[in-house]
Amino acid sequence: MGRPFPNQPSKARYVLITAAHVLEEMQGDSASLHLHTRAGNGSWVRTIIPLPIRNNNQRLWTKHPDADVAVMYIRLPNNSIPLLPTELLADDKALSEFEIHPGDELQCLGYPLGMEANGEGFPVLRSGKIASYPLLPGDRLKTFLFDFRVFKGNSGGPVYFVQSTRTYGGATHMETIHFIIGLVSQESLVQQHISGPYSEEMRQFQLGLAVVVHASLIKQAINLLPSPETLPD
Numbered sequence: 446m447g448r449p450f451p452n453q454p455s456k457a458r459y460v461l462i463t464a465a466h467v468l469e470e471m472q473g474d475s476a477s478l479h480l481h482t483r484a485g486n487g488s489w490v491r492t493i494i495p496l497p498i499r500n501n502n503q504r505l506w507t508k509h510p511d512a513d514v515a516v517m518y519i520r521l522p523n524n525s526i527p528l529l530p531t532e533l534l535a536d537d538k539a540l541s542e543f544e545i546h547p548g549d550e551l552q553c554l555g556y557p558l559g560m561e562a563n564g565e566g567f568p569v570l571r572s573g574k575i576a577s578y579p580l581l582p583g584d585r586l587k588t589f590l591f592d593f594r595v596f597k598g599n600s601g602g603p604v605y606f607v608q609s610t611r612t613y614g615g616a617t618h619m620e621t622i623h624f625i626i627g628l629v630s631q632e633s634l635v636q637q638h639i640s641g642p643y644s645e646e647m648r649q650f651q652l653g654l655a656v657v658v659h660a661s662l663i664k665q666a667i668n669l670l671p672s673p674e675t676l677p678d
Contacts, residue, residue, distance in 0.1 A: 447528025448518075448667055450674045457528050458518050458673040461496075462663055463601030464630050465508045465515035474499040478519070479566055480526065489565045494522065509666040512587050512658050513630040516666045518676060531667060534660040535606070535624040537581050543622055544613040545606065547575045551591060553629060553655075555602030568602065576654060583659035588630060595632040595655040602629045604657050627657040 447457035468476075478496040481489045496519060498505055506517035535545075554568040562569050573593030580589055591604060607623040633654040639646050 446531050446533070446667075448531060448670070448673050451672060452674070458676065459521055459526070459528065460531075460667055460670070461506075461517050461519045462603075462628065462667075463515055464513045464628060464658075465506075466513055466631075467601045468498055468504070468506055468515050471498060474502070480521065481566065489567075491566050492522075507666060507669050509662055509669070512662040512666070514628065514658055514663055514666045516663070516670060518670065518673070529625075531664060533623075533625050534664045535626050536661045536664065537583050539624060540580060540583075540626070542613065543611060545575070545580060545626070547578045547580075549575050549606065550608075551575060551604050551606055551626060553591070553593065553599070553602050553604040555595075555599035555629060557596035557598045559598050571599075573655075583661040586659070587662060588656050588658055589627070590633060591629070591655040591657045592653065593655055594651075594653045595629060597632075599629045599655065600631060604629060604655075625660050625663075627660045628663060630656045630658045632656070 446460050446462060448460050449455075449457040474497060476496045476498050478494050480492045480494065482492065484490050498517075506515040508515050550572060551574070552570060552572045554570055556568055557571075560569060561567065571593045573591055575589060576592040577590035579586070603625055604627045605623065605625045607621065609621045610617065610619055611622055612618070633652045633656055634649045635652060637648050637650065639648060
């Protein structure tokens with residue numbers, strides 16, 4: 446996403462957003478960032494660039510103190526990727542205004558078990574419904590459940606809402622509503638202790654539910670970064 450300069454709204458810096466544990470579990474001082482640009486024949490060209498994530502074992506990202514969210518400024522070649530404005534991150538006010546509730550359909554992007562959608566390298570699109578109540582306040586609850594089959598590799602993926610016609614405030618509105626509601630943090634698992642006459646073990650069972658961090662906490666993490674104009678160009 447793009448964080449605008451306070452006094453120059455037309456200028457912004459790229460901010461990488463993901464689940465904190467994704468970066469914490471990576472080894473070494475750099476990761477690989479895959480960029481996609483459209484070629485003249487309609488196909489896509491993938492460019493892989495190194496992404497510094499540590500300097501002498503010191504992390505370069507900022508973690509939200511109470512949530513599985515990490516953010517960091519990054520540089521991209523030739524400003525090649527369009528910036529998504531941080532206004533797309535839904536806060537409690539937006540969720541209340543549009544009366545977002547359990548059963549509403551959400552979509553998300555990710556790489557389940559590292560799988561790409563095709564040879565072009567794009568993520569896999571999944572969908573499901575909000576599966577927990579209440580949703581608010583986001584600052585206190587921090588997460589909600591999302592009913593879709595989640596795997597390792599979905600972590601950090603954006604979860605978003607888009608609907609062309611919606612009823613809220615006692616009226617039906619013919620408009621397209623779209624915003625990012627959170628990011629996938631983990632899958633929800635149930636642990637069961639199994640005890641027998643000669644052995645004991647703990648088993649984990651998948652529930653087909655994702656734990657999603659509220660977008661309001663993503664916005665809080667971005668606000669922990671230094672102001673963008675303080676960084677050298």
